[in-house]
Amino acid sequence: MAAVLTGAMDILYENSVSAIEGLQARFHQQSDVFFMVSNVFDPRYAFLFYSPFFLSLDWTVGKKIMWVTVVAEWLNQMLKWALHGERPYWWIHETQVYNKTGVTTPDIQQYFMTCETGPGSPSGHSMVTAAVFYVILDSYLKKFGFVKKNSTNLIAKFVWLVYLAMLAIVGASRIFIAAHFPHQCFLGMAVGWLVALGLDDINQKKTNTLRYCAITAGMLASALSMYSFLKAIGVDPMWSVSRAIKWCAKPEYVHLDTSPFFSMMRYCGFMFGMGFGFNSESFRRFSSNKVPLTMRIICAVLSVGVCKVSEKISFPKDNMTLFYIESFALNAVLAYAMIAVVPNVVSNLFPSKHKKN
Known part of the structure; x- marks a missing residue:
């Protein structure tokens, strides 16, 4: 059974390599476009841009984005x-x-974005993008009344076609760079789409700090x-890093920062910070008041700015545990800052504009 499965996967991989070669040859002149797409839809921006931006503009949408991002990252790992x-760039070697068939090893190009260190399936870019943008589009379609029962709304259909096209482009960018x-x-x-559907009602659920901590511990455990299970059965969990x-060329x-343990620290840390942020007095006060658009935009700029600055922080790698x-x-800290600290700072700067609902 294992031999049959391995053979089937080899056929799938071999045919896919031909598609990658063709894509790289056909769109070689457009490589910068694929690099840009892979960069813009990197899962880290779900943490560092989409979460703080949409949380500041609409906390119900932002909270849902944060949840689907964390759960999608955990499930992806x-x-x-x-x-x-x-992954294509190492599988061909x-x-x-190719030794059995006498075919020359394919000449797949590697780029500066190719050499991710985690296993390849499923694609984190595709998964997180599908989850986050489903939440964004579905939330605003409902908010502006474009989703109604027993109706055929052309705007909603067009939006979902754009969504599918965007996912196809993101997928093509990952295939093009041989990741x-x-x-x-x-x-x-x-x-990713299923994760977003499964967490559709997350804002209706009351989750206290202790429960957030328990969820964090559960994800980590x-x-x-x-x-530990992979180690016990003789499989090196870090095989993909080696x-x-x-x-890598x-x-x-x-x-x-694409290694499994770094991803684990990112989503666990984010969930932990969310627990303290969403249950803070600062967030309760901010979310229960009517906040002018100007203040929300200032919150968005400051929150995204803080997250952008955090990318400049580098920790020594001589001690990996540390x-x-x-x-x-x-x-x-980033999750807590965008949820509780930044809104509190902005509220104190503009106290007269902060009105009770």
Whole structure:
């Protein structure tokens, strides 16, 4: 059974490599466009841009975005470890397919964004993008009355067509740079969409700080349990990191911030900070008042600015345990800052404009 499955996956990978070669050859002159798309829709911007921006403009939309981002990141890591997905840029060198057939190893190009270190399936870019933008589009379509029962609204249909086109472009960018196979992008889109659907009513649920801490602990425990289980059955959970280091064309292309443990510290830290932020007196006061658009825009600018500055912070990597602890703390602080600190600062700057609902 295992041999049959391996053979089927090799056929899928081999055909996908041909598609990657064709895509790279056809759109070589447009490579900068693909780099831009991969960068703009990087999962880290769900934490550092979309969450603070939309939370400041509309806290109900922002809170839902933060939840789907964290859950999508957690589920993505669990699935990556479970599915053991290859990445094109190293698979072509590790597989025996080309030795058996006598075909020359494909000439897949590597770029500065190619060498991600986590397993390849499902695509995190596709998964987080599908989840976050479903929340954004669905929330505002409902808010402005474009979603009604028993009606055929052309605007809503057009918006969802744009959504599908955007996911296709994001997937194409990941395939072009040889970071993912096509099926990994499709799987990411489907799971991300399901995550967004599953958390549709998250704003109606009361979640206190203790429960947020329990959820954080549960996510951390589940990830570490998966890690321990893989070790117990003889599978190296960090196998993909060694593959990335081995086959990346240039050492400086290897991205440590795409490693499984860094991702784990990011979503756990963010959830931990959310617990204290959403249950703070500052957030309760801010969310219960009618806040003028000017103040909300100022909050958005300040929150995104704080997150942007955080990207400049670099921790020493000589002690990886300390590095991960610092990453957890930074993400917890960022979540708390955008939820509680920045709105409180803006409220104090413009006290006369803060009105009770």
